[in-house]
Each structure stands twice: as C-alpha cells, then as structure tokens.
Amino acid sequence: xxxxSIAAACVFLLAQGAAHACSCVPPSDDLEADIRWAFEHADxxxxxxxxxxxxxxxxxxxxxxxxxDITELSAxxxxxxxAPAVLRTKITTVCCVCGFSxxxxxxxxxxxxxxxxxxxxxxxxxxxMLFEDARAAIDIILTKLL
Numbered sequence: 422x423x424x425x426s427i428a429a430a431c432v433f434l435l436a437q438g439a440a441h442a443c444s445c446v447p448p449s450d451d452l453e454a455d456i457r458w459a460f461e462h463a464d465x466x467x468x469x470x471x472x473x474x475x476x477x478x479x480x481x482x483x484x485x486x487x488x489x490d491i492t493e494l495s496a497x498x499x500x501x502x503x504a505p506a507v508l509r510t511k512i513t514t515v516c517c518v519c520g521f522s523x524x525x526x527x528x529x530x531x532x533x534x535x536x537x538x539x540x541x542x543x544x545x546x547x548x549x550m551l552f553e554d555a556r557a558a559i560d561i562i563l564t565k566l567l
Contacts, residue, residue, distance in 0.1 A: 443519035445546035456561045459548040463532035465502030465541065466562065468552055469494035471523040472507075476514075487515035491540075492523045494531075500562050504533065504541070511540040519544040530555035 448455050460466055472493045479487050492510045510533070514520035521543045523529070531549050533541040543549055548558060 443517050445519065452557055453561050453565060455548055456558050457566060459532040460501060460562060460566050463501060464535045465504035465533040466500040467496040467504050467531050467533065468498040468528065469496040469531055470528040471525050474523050474525045487513055490514050490522060500567065509540050510542060512542060519546055521545050521549055528552040530558055
C-alpha cells in the first residue's frame with residue numbers, strides 16, 4: 422500500500438468520525454456500574470409512561486430545520502429527586518444530537534435532568550430503557566443505590 426492510499430484511508434476514517442456528532446460511551450458489561458453512573462448523574466430517576474408526544478418543527482419561517490419532541494409523562498414511581506407526578510420533557514430528536522425519542526403509550530425507566538425552564542431532559546447516552554426491559558436495573562437501584 423502506498424502513502425497516498427494510506428493518507429486517503431485516514432481522511433476517510435476521520436471524516437466518518439466527524440459525521441457522527443453524537444458519541445456515547447457504549448454500555449459496559451457491568452450493568453451495576455452503568456446504572457450507578459446514570460443514577461448519580463441524574464436529577465430524577467423515575468418509571469413513567471409517555472402520555473403524549475408532540476413534535477414541534479423549529480427553524481426560520483416554520484421551515485423544518487430540526488424538531489423538538491415535547492413529551493408529557495406520567496410518573497408511576499420515583500427513585501430519586503422530586504419529579505412531579507406529571508412531567509414534561511423537551512428534547513431535540515434530529516439526527517446526531519443524542520435526543521431520546523419516546524413512543525406514546527410506552528412505559529420507561531428514565532434518568533432525567535431538570536432544566537431551568539421546568540422541563541426535563543434526557544438523551545440516548547443514559548441508561549433509559551423500556552420498563553419491560555428494566556427489571557435488572559430496577560433491582561440494582563432498589564438493592565444497591567437507595
């Protein structure tokens with residue numbers, strides 16, 4: 422392989438990394454450590470159902486430059502923080518900004534941060550998960566973190 426081919430390959434690989442603005446550390450093989458980190462860095466940890474999801478276009482003259490999802494959640498259980506029974510998230514869900522998208526009617530284990538405007542935020546880099554997949558995570562919260 423000549424120097425020009427190696428240089429071209431390096432440019433290609435670097436460009437690929439720059440194209441992906443959202444970069445999370447992948448979950449480790451240690452679920453307890455991952456849940457502990459997410460729990461410690463969240464203002465609120467809740468089990469909540471997505472009651473409604475409203476997608477709002479954002480941009481000049483109502484052109485869709487990006488979208489914000491405003492989701493109303495009904496919290497069933499709070500493990501951390503003073504989250505109200507009904508809370509709302511405002512999350513940018515356009516490509517590459519790590520926004521977490523909710524599905525109306527689904528229930529989740531959520532690691533949330535309170536914003537100054539009263540909304541909560543979260544992203545795909547936390548350990549948010551569907552409630553049906555959260556048994557082990559909830560066991561860790563109940564037995565190791567509370």
